[in-house]
Amino acid sequence: MALVSSQFPKDTAMKRFVFFVVGLWLLVGLPVPAHAYLDPGSGSMLLQALLGGIAGVTVLVKLYWRRLVARFGGDRAGREAE
Amino acid sequence: MRPSTIPRPPLVHRVMEGAAAKVRLEPGSFRDRNGRVFYQDGAILRGLGARAAREWQALSATRFFHEAVNEGKIVRTEQAQRPRLLAAGRANGWALVLEHEAIPFISYPYEWCFSQLKDAALLQIDLLLRGLDEGVILKDASAFNVQWRGVHPTFIDIPSFERWQAGDPWVGYRQFCQMFVNPLLLQAYKDIPFQAWLRGSIDGIAPEQCRNLMSFRDRLRPGVLAHVVLHARAQAAAGGRGDVKQSLRAAGFSADLIQRNARGLRSLIEGLEWKRSTSVWANYAAQNSYADQDRDAKIAFVREVVASRPRRLVWDLGCNTGTFARVAAEHADQVIAMDADHLAVERLYRGLKQEQVSNILPLVVNLADLPPALGWRGKERKDLTQRGRPDLTLCLALLHHMVIGANIPLEEFVDWLSSAVGGDLVIEFVDREDPMVRTLLRNKDDIYDDYSVERFEACLSARYNVVRREALSSGTRTLYHAMAHGG
Numbered sequence: 251m252a253l254v255s256s257q258f259p260k261d262t263a264m265k266r267f268v269f270f271v272v273g274l275w276l277l278v279g280l281p282v283p284a285h286a287y288l289d290p291g292s293g294s295m296l297l298q299a300l301l302g303g304i305a306g307v308t309v310l311v312k313l314y315w316r317r318l319v320a321r322f323g324g325d326r327a328g329r330e331a332e
Numbered sequence: 333m334r335p336s337t338i339p340r341p342p343l344v345h346r347v348m349e350g351a352a353a354k355v356r357l358e359p360g361s362f363r364d365r366n367g368r369v370f371y372q373d374g375a376i377l378r379g380l381g382a383r384a385a386r387e388w389q390a391l392s393a394t395r396f397f398h399e400a401v402n403e404g405k406i407v408r409t410e411q412a413q414r415p416r417l418l419a420a421g422r423a424n425g426w427a428l429v430l431e432h433e434a435i436p437f438i439s440y441p442y443e444w445c446f447s448q449l450k451d452a453a454l455l456q457i458d459l460l461l462r463g464l465d466e467g468v469i470l471k472d473a474s475a476f477n478v479q480w481r482g483v484h485p486t487f488i489d490i491p492s493f494e495r496w497q498a499g500d501p502w503v504g505y506r507q508f509c510q511m512f513v514n515p516l517l518l519q520a521y522k523d524i525p526f527q528a529w530l531r532g533s534i535d536g537i538a539p540e541q542c543r544n545l546m547s548f549r550d551r552l553r554p555g556v557l558a559h560v561v562l563h564a565r566a567q568a569a570a571g572g573r574g575d576v577k578q579s580l581r582a583a584g585f586s587a588d589l590i591q592r593n594a595r596g597l598r599s600l601i602e603g604l605e606w607k608r609s610t611s612v613w614a615n616y617a618a619q620n621s622y623a624d625q626d627r628d629a630k631i632a633f634v635r636e637v638v639a640s641r642p643r644r645l646v647w648d649l650g651c652n653t654g655t656f657a658r659v660a661a662e663h664a665d666q667v668i669a670m671d672a673d674h675l676a677v678e679r680l681y682r683g684l685k686q687e688q689v690s691n692i693l694p695l696v697v698n699l700a701d702l703p704p705a706l707g708w709r710g711k712e713r714k715d716l717t718q719r720g721r722p723d724l725t726l727c728l729a730l731l732h733h734m735v736i737g738a739n740i741p742l743e744e745f746v747d748w749l750s751s752a753v754g755g756d757l758v759i760e761f762v763d764r765e766d767p768m769v770r771t772l773l774r775n776k777d778d779i780y781d782d783y784s785v786e787r788f789e790a791c792l793s794a795r796y797n798v799v800r801r802e803a804l805s806s807g808t809r810t811l812y813h814a815m816a817h818g819g
Contacts, residue, residue: 292576293567294506299580300566301558301596302589313583 268307355420359711367491379426384491391493396462407488408433436666438719441475442531443695445678446519446606452478453512455485457598469496473504475511482690499581502590510536513559520604534707539563555600626804637758637813639663647722650730654680661692672698700738717752727759735783736772742782743791750795757814761788766808
């Protein structure tokens with residue numbers, strides 16, 4: 251786990267595990283849109299949430315949940331967020 | 333920002349109000365539409381638009397700002413009061429005009445050594461964290477926003493501070509990685525010199541490029557997985573996916589997350605070391621037996637010349653361990669110590685920090701490949717001599733390396749010194765019998781007909797008044813003090 255110890259020197263094994271899982275998902279789980287180069291910085295913003303530990307991961311989960319809800323025609327707030 | 337006493341760039345803007353007030357816009361200050369650096373009446377000024385003016389009011393009301401200014405970590409800045417300056421501001425449509433303290437000599441990240449880039453990075457993180465405690469964020473993280481007073485870094489771009497809007501991420505994070513983290517990681521883990529890359533790319537090293545250089549083993553080292561590999565991947569995955577800022581805000585992004593990331597970056601950067609211990613030049617003084625023999629005489633010569641009149645700015649070219657830069661610093665206001673060898677400059681910087689010598693700025697500069705003018709219109713970053721000419725230049729044990737080592741014609745080098753650099757000169761000629769010159773020539777065709785003391789003296793006296801000449805006891809080396817014509 252040396253790879254994350256510098257990030258979260260005081261974090262628990264649980265937090266490292268979450269970092270690892272979300273990180274893995276980012277690495278292999280997301281499709282790459284065609285216009286990423288037009289929008290530099292958006293990925294950096296999302297990554298910051300991940301690097302903020304548990305609280306940040308909560309933010310990410312919430313963000314993707316809202317987008318998921320919006321995609322399936324859910325609440326209007328979700329669509330606006332999208 | 334630049335010192336007030338150096339040659340001005342061509343006039344690019346003119347303001348008429350009452351008496352003609354000439355305003356020179358800084359060509360490198362255009363990226364932020366809300367403010368611009370300009371020069372007038374010898375002052376370094378910054379016009380602010382209405383929005384930036386409000387941010388300035390907020391910043392100047394914080395405690396950390398005034399503390400950081402007093403600690404020298406932010407350039408001293410005040411609202412301009414002089415009527416002429418205010419008039420120039422009004423005529424340009426600025427809501428407010430700030431006046432900055434001058435930096436002795438402007439330098440760029442591609443001229444810094446590893447520890448300088450590291451200290452500049454830590455300064456930015458420090459200011460980011462302290463600002464956030466009082467609701468102010470550094471919106472960008474350009475390494476060009478840090479300048480040096482000797483070995484002390486200082487932050488110069490006041491409009492980079494803005495009030496943090498609840499829910500906003502740190503927009504400068506990507507830039508911070510490109511200009512600080514990735515160059516430092518490449519130097520620390522891969523021994524890849526970052527200077528050439530930062531000089532070739534004004535926006536730094538992208539996470540994607542940095543990732544491609546990292547082996548599997550490197551990915552397990554601190555910082556690489558998070559700030560390089562995931563960063564590259566997150567960018568690829570997230571680009572073009574709507575308003576991320578708005579989504580993060582809605583999902584409850586907080587300042588605490590920025591602070592945690594910043595603290596992580598701080599401990600990562602503090603832990604980075606560049607472990608290289610040898611280079612051709614860094615051990616030069618230790619190996620050079622002639623240094624001892626002539627050393628005291630050279631030191632005395634340099635000391636007398638520097639002290640003979642007030643010296644505002646002295647350049648020490650080929651400074652190596654900085655012996656003569658230190659001697660010059662005893663009497664000069666500022667010394668810029670330049671050497672092409674990164675490790676030599678790194679050692680000098682660390683030494684000066686320890687000794688607390690505050691008026692020597694060490695820089696990595698290869699004289700055979702000078703830092704050029706760069707960026708938008710080729711004016712955003714200035715070439716070396718545009719940033720302030722010295723009134724004295726030291727060239728000790730340098731000429732043979734330029735002429736024989738780098739194939740620069742002797743006459744051209746002396747001509748460059750007199751025309752582009754200017755000022756007085758202390759220069760050493762090392763003749764062909766000297767073991768160092770013999771070593772340089774050992775495996776080369778001797779095409780250097782121009783390398784003789786007669787030729788050198790002719791070149792020198794055609795361009796300078798040679799006021800003193802001293803043969804050193806080794807018998808192969810001669811020192812000259814040459815003064816600029818009319819100087």
